[in-house]
Amino acid sequence: MNMRMENHVVIDLKRDAAIVEISVDGQKVKACEGEPILAALLASGIKINRYTMKKHEPRGLFCGIGQCTDCAMIVNGQPNVRTCITPVQAGMVIQTQDGLTKGG
Amino acid sequence: MLSRDIVIIGAGPAGLAASIEAGKAGADVLVADLNMKPGGQLFKQIHKFFGSSEHHSGTRGTDIGIRLLKEAENAGVEIWLRSAVIGIFPGNKVAIRKDLGDGKTELITLLAKKIIMATGASENVVRFKGWTSPGVMGAGAAQTMVNVNHVKPGKKIVMVGSGNVGLIVSYQLMQAGCEVVAVVEAAPGIGGYAVHAAKICRAGVPIYTKHTVVEAVTDEDGCVKEVVIAEVDGKFNPVAGTEKRLEADTVTIAAGLKPVVELPRLLNCDFSYHGLFGGWIPLHNKNMETSVAGIYVAGDSTGVEEANTALEEGRIAGIAAAESLGLIPADRADARKKEIWGRLESLRMGPFGEKRLKGKEAILKEYKERIGLPSVR
Numbered sequence: 001m002n003m004r005m006e007n008h009v010v011i012d013l014k015r016d017a018a019i020v021e022i023s024v025d026g027q028k029v030k031a032c033e034g035e036p037i038l039a040a041l042l043a044s045g046i047k048i049n050r051y052t053m054k055k056h057e058p059r060g061l062f063c064g065i066g067q068c069t070d071c072a073m074i075v076n077g078q079p080n081v082r083t084c085i086t087p088v089q090a091g092m093v094i095q096t097q098d099g100l101t102k103g104g
Numbered sequence: 105m106l107s108r109d110i111v112i113i114g115a116g117p118a119g120l121a122a123s124i125e126a127g128k129a130g131a132d133v134l135v136a137d138l139n140m141k142p143g144g145q146l147f148k149q150i151h152k153f154f155g156s157s158e159h160h161s162g163t164r165g166t167d168i169g170i171r172l173l174k175e176a177e178n179a180g181v182e183i184w185l186r187s188a189v190i191g192i193f194p195g196n197k198v199a200i201r202k203d204l205g206d207g208k209t210e211l212i213t214l215l216a217k218k219i220i221m222a223t224g225a226s227e228n229v230v231r232f233k234g235w236t237s238p239g240v241m242g243a244g245a246a247q248t249m250v251n252v253n254h255v256k257p258g259k260k261i262v263m264v265g266s267g268n269v270g271l272i273v274s275y276q277l278m279q280a281g282c283e284v285v286a287v288v289e290a291a292p293g294i295g296g297y298a299v300h301a302a303k304i305c306r307a308g309v310p311i312y313t314k315h316t317v318v319e320a321v322t323d324e325d326g327c328v329k330e331v332v333i334a335e336v337d338g339k340f341n342p343v344a345g346t347e348k349r350l351e352a353d354t355v356t357i358a359a360g361l362k363p364v365v366e367l368p369r370l371l372n373c374d375f376s377y378h379g380l381f382g383g384w385i386p387l388h389n390k391n392m393e394t395s396v397a398g399i400y401v402a403g404d405s406t407g408v409e410e411a412n413t414a415l416e417e418g419r420i421a422g423i424a425a426a427e428s429l430g431l432i433p434a435d436r437a438d439a440r441k442k443e444i445w446g447r448l449e450s451l452r453m454g455p456f457g458e459k460r461l462k463g464k465e466a467i468l469k470e471y472k473e474r475i476g477l478p479s480v481r
Contacts, residue, residue: 060238064245
């Protein structure tokens with residue numbers, strides 16, 4: 001699935017960022033270097049970032065500006081990273097977070 | 105301990121404007137912001153602003169952001185990005201988790217002679233069954249996704265709320281290539297300007313007034329697949345039997361904003377409740393100084409309005425802070441502040457603005473009566 005915008009009447013969509021590969025739960029995903037991790041995931045149709053600790057309910061993009069923490073994931077082994085304000089770097093290893101830490 | 109003349113928290117329109125004024129006056133200014141880029145929410149405002157030429161009418165929010173960044177750079181302002189202020193302590197100490205790149209951070213405590221808090225606002229939510237599911241989000245979140253990140257948050261969208269944010273973001277989601285299935289509004293009438301509502305209607309999108317969302321129905325993964333709406337009675341309760349089921353993968357909520365006020369709370373600044381401005385706000389005087397001496401506020405964090413009022417309030421805070429450091433002579437600072445208060449008055453006119461003008465006057469009056477002069481803590 002590709003959710004990237006294709007054309008726009010106001011915005012210049014020329015993308016000059018390098019296309020890099022990141023790993024999301026073991027799957028290879030293409031992303032633009034420097035874009036928020038959350039945007040790269042949404043662009044590939046990935047909507048779930050984490051599961052809650054007690055009820056294991058899924059959570060995804062909610063505020064998009066670093067306030068709500070619903071998009072927290074495990075990035076390069078570090079849990080609770082707000083993916084909406086963390087830029088993509090080539091080779092990043094991203095995991096869906098379950099509870100406070102993986103398996104927590 | 106590291107020190108700065110002025111530490112500004114938030115690099116949105118208020119924080120940047122404050123930094124420009126203080127920097128131009130010769131103050132040593134540091135701006136800290138949580139986000140990847142400065143500009144706050146300006147860069148998602150791809151529409152042209154209303155108002156007079158001195159308030160950038162006809163200019164897009166993104167272009168105002170670019171201009172501000174250039175001015176801040178010219179004024180010698182230092183900006184730390186991806187750097188969250190995680191604490192603020194009596195004696196003007198600011199704790200910042202500074203980003204060092206590559207996922208590394210350093211905790212730095214800075215001594216600031218003056219602090220300007222310009223932390224903005226956060227979106228209100230509307231709760232219904234399934235509101236926490238992936239696919240339900242703030243209208244501002246969806247706007248950030250399309251206008252800043254150029255990624256569609258979903259394919260078929262139900263917008264909740266027909267104020268200006270709901271209407272403008274609906275239109276911008278369509279411009280981005282999303283389908284807006286419906287705009288749902290609990291009130292009997294459309295909340296925003298007719299000019300925005302007309303664009304939505306011309307595009308064939310139904311605006312359901314006197315309706316609310318009852319449920320966001322989810323698929324096996326827990327993501328939104330269908331949205332149930334229903335008519336509401338005079339007390340905003342759904343009326344049984346009036347349900348409509350809309351196929352949609354996204355619900356965007358445009359139900360207003362509230363000031364982000366954790367930091368002034370930590371400093372025990374005096375607060376007041378103003379529903380018109382989004383809720384609890386730190387009181388301020390005509391210098392934008394709170395009840396605590398040397399601590400200033402500006403922009404949405406002291407009452408939700410819009411980018412232009414935030415800019416002007418930021419300018420006042422920047423000038424007043426620099427003045428109190430002896431960097432601007434009192435007569436010149438007074439003249440500048442008076443001029444800006446005049447411009448704020450012209451921004452707070454018209455049927456929507458008039459109430460805000462009266463509300464802000466009430467806040468200044470309350471400060472005078474309850475606090476009088478800011479105190480050192």
